[in-house]
Amino acid sequence: MIELDRAGRSFKVRRSLKLKGNLVHAVCDLSFTVAPGEFVGYLGPNGAGKSTTIKMLCGILTPTSGRVRVAGLDPSRKRTTLARRIGVVFGQRTTLWWDLPLRDSFELIRLLYKVDRKVFKTRLDELIETLDLGAFTRTPVRQLSLGQRMRGDLAAALLHAPDVLVLDEPTIGLDVVSKSSIRAFLRRLNAEQGTTVLLTTHDLGDIERLCRRVMLIDHGRLAFDGTLDELMATAPEQSTIEDVVTRLYTGSR
Amino acid sequence: MAARASFIALRIAGRKADNSWLPSADPRAGPGTVRHRAITLRRCKTIPLYARLVRYGFRKHATYVWAAVAGAFTNSVFGILRAYILIALWQARPGLAGYDVTQAVTFCFITQALIGPMQLFGTGLAIPERIRSGDIALDLVRPASLLLWSLSEDLGRACYLFLVRGIPPMLLGAALFGVTHPAGPGQWLAFLVSFLAGMVASFGWRYLVSLSVCWLIDERGVGAFSLVLTILFSGMLLPLSLFPGLLGELARALPWAAMVQAPTDLYLGKAPVLETLAFQGCWAAALLAAGALGTRAIRHKVVIQGG
């Protein structure tokens, strides 16, 4: 479903007014495959290249080297075709329209994705029920609480029934209740509909409760790729997942 | 004034600002901090506070270098286009309004240079935003006048924009078409005083427009209204002496004439100095007085509404 072959993305960073800049490799020679139906956690310290990877997956950034395929498509060349098959959620910012009520945002999405009105209605009702959005569909997005907004964002990303769901820190800043309801929803989505999910997070609870497979990226390179059990096995017995990840983060520095 | 502010700002450029003692505009500063600072403030003299605010306003805008360069470029392009229109008009009517062609071109570039400092498009003040967010209550509890506070910052901003967005188009105009300059130090001085008076008048008007947000649901109406009046009656499109009949007389008597037409006339030496300065002074004083009344009114309103 997702395929990266020695993909890389570098940026020219200019310091103030100087014309010549340094080349910074945000992602470097990254290769991995995600099979359909997998639920993968994508970990890494801040600035490791997680967001860059995700942006390459949905076609926002064009890779400077290597090959990226999502659902068999080259994201940067077939961005709009791919968009119908992929759902994206950014935890740090909303993909909804700030001044519009949630319902109008969904309507815009229906138009953008050309979802059939009837199909849309059933899906929306379903999502409103499972994500418990009923109470605030008429509220402008800017007035929603973070937890409400995130559930709205999730619904928006799923209205067109994508095969792949990419989540960039979906639980950031959420309270315990919101977190667990979102986790339960994602687990059901993956299990019942077979949606492939790639999730970045700093919350190791997300990883423990959701992901069968974990990938760890650091300095733009893959530092670990395996199951959660394999990850735990790299450390002495009785270590918590925090210990393991801390070791990996600091050890690779 | 302009020269002094720029000199100071150039000297301190790059050094970290030492204005930590100023009452902060930061909404997180609690009432305790404000009170504490109020005591310090009363001890210091008032003039240094406002002088420092001028500096601060100047520096605040100096951080947006690229925006200013872009503004200078855009001002230059529009200046050139406007200059051609005026040249064509003066070729058809030599000596119109007592200007020759070079003076008409000079008029065009001076008025372009005044767009930034007089903030002819939009208010350029943070007040509407702060009224809408309710932060204005914090500004009002300061032991310094909101009017003078904003005026000082605005003068700093105006000086910066004049230097960075005003002078380059002027130089370009001089290179392309040739412009005149004041005949002697007296005329330069008259222009500078008039420029300052124009800035105060412009601020006075924009301050009133900004305060009006407090009583309106949709402030865009007043904004657009102010924009049309300012563009038409300040003289930034055409010299006001070209306006026919009553319209012309009206335009020359309204406050907007004090912002662009008056300083430009004094630069070109086309108007009696004292009379023009008195005209500007009257409008500046009247607008500031209205602003003071307006401040009192919003203070009252904010107190009643509880912020």
Next chain:
Amino acid sequence: MVRSYFLLAWTWTRAAMAYPASFALTTVLGLFVAGTDVAVILIIFANTTSLAGFSREETLFLYGTANLAFCLCDLFVSNVDRISQHIKAGTFDTMLIRPVSAWIQLATDRFLPTRAGRVLQAAIVLGYAISALDLGSGRLWMVPVMIATGVVIFGALWTLAGALQFVLTDAPEVTNAFTYGSGQLTQYPLAIYGRDLVRGVTYALPLAFINWQPALYVLDRDDPFGTPGFMRFLGPVAALVLALLAGSAWRLGIRHYRSTGS
């Protein structure tokens, strides 16, 4: 493409019409703001009967044709030049994950139907100029052609302005000089400008084809700069070339887009 454009624009229109009083007010005020340009022309012609050999009605004809095209683009395309704000706010990323071209989403984002007031104002001026000039009906076919040409050229300019902002994210105002500057330039007979400037806007940036060249044909006048007669009909070609250029610049911009933040 066209369908998604209008569906999106309609959604924003509906949102704007939720406040009818404000909607009506901004429409009317837009009319007045745009009216200042006409006021300038009228004041100029209160002082002279001809400007560089062109009468008041001829100038209003040029103003009307250029401004009608300009205001149509202002209504339908100009939001594209807010791209730098979207890039800075990160909302441009969101547009790129949608299955509709980013250009269409930008152009319709916060679509302001109230700008239609300006289109109306331009149309009124043009209508007045055509009736006052008493033009022979034989050449009037050129008027819709030149307006369509103008719309394409201005639209291409705005697209170029947007593409340029991928590079000039910190100084988007530079692009105003090209878009709004072109709108200002074409309001007057090009005869008033210097020869080099007119050459530039004929052969480099084809602004002369928005209204000047075709208008010379409609008004049945010779070009004071002496360009050959066939140039009057080159507008659509120039528009097409500029549009293709703008399209590739836009695509290049998207390919080299560097998303900011996390």
